[in-house]
Amino acid sequence: MAGRRPLISGNWKMHHNHFEAIQAVQKLSYVVSANDLEAVDVSVHPPFTDLRSVQTVIESDEVGIALGAQHCHWEDKGAFTGEVSPSMLAKLNVSLVIVGHSERRELFGETDEDVNRKVKAVLAAGMTPIMCCGETLEEREAGGAVAKVEGQVRAGLDGLKADQVGGLVIAYEPIWAIGTGRTATPEDAQEMCAAVRSTVRDRWGALAADDVRIQYGGSVKPVNAPDLMGQPDIDGALVGGASLDPDEFARIIAYRLVG
Ligand code: PGA
Secondary structure: OOOOOOEEEEEOOOOOOHHHHHHHHHHHHHHOOHHHHHHOEEEEEOOHHHHHHHHHHHHHOOOOOEEEEOOOOOOOOOOOOOOOOHHHHHHOOOOEEEEOOHHHHHHHOOOHHHHHHHHHHHHHOOOEEEEEEOOOHHHHHOOOHHHHHHHHHHHHOOOOOHHHHHOOEEEEOOHHHOOOOOOOOHHHHHHHHHHHHHHHHHHHOHHHHHHOEEEEEOOOOOOOHHHHHOOOOOOEEEEOHHHOOHHHHHHHHOHHHOO
């Protein structure tokens, strides 16, 4: 992976109230090894209501895990009932924000244009976007997976400079693999992550392509993490279900020791 630091991120989705979140992060801090945290960047992305509590645990216990969010609005403030702004997240020392997860796109109607605005707003607030892309099963079966993902990357990152693209994270998550227990084979995941990287190379140049970190997401588990993480264009994992259990998540973070 050409000197890129791996990033393993736990997307908790709508799970864990703030009491459960405190317990989960404390437990994670006990079970994850210091060696792993030296070699691998780790983030957790709890629901909004947990962020302040998790921030407090991470900072007071000096846990070497980054705090992430799952979503935000692109405006800094205003009449947007129910929304949270990038600067509010930055104030809680959130450093990574997932943008354009397929559940946001499919269930809440987020468009590529929305994703692009959010990516820019997250960067402007000094945080790192994890921009998600991925195809449906129908698109894959029709041979359109690469075209779909290429379009999402170009649109989602439109207008960014090469160094901005080099500093962010793209998560390739085939929709048919999310929460289904059906993982892409390491070869298929590699092929798609390589396609994402070559899209970045075509549009933003070789430096951005070499630097951008690309995660695979979709039913990542301790048993499949080593093979996925061993692929040359896969620099990390975006983990949903398996990140809710600290023991399981720690085993994914320890992927280097297996196999
Ligand atoms: P999963 O979710 O690991 O439960 O498949 C991944 C994701 O949606 O980011």
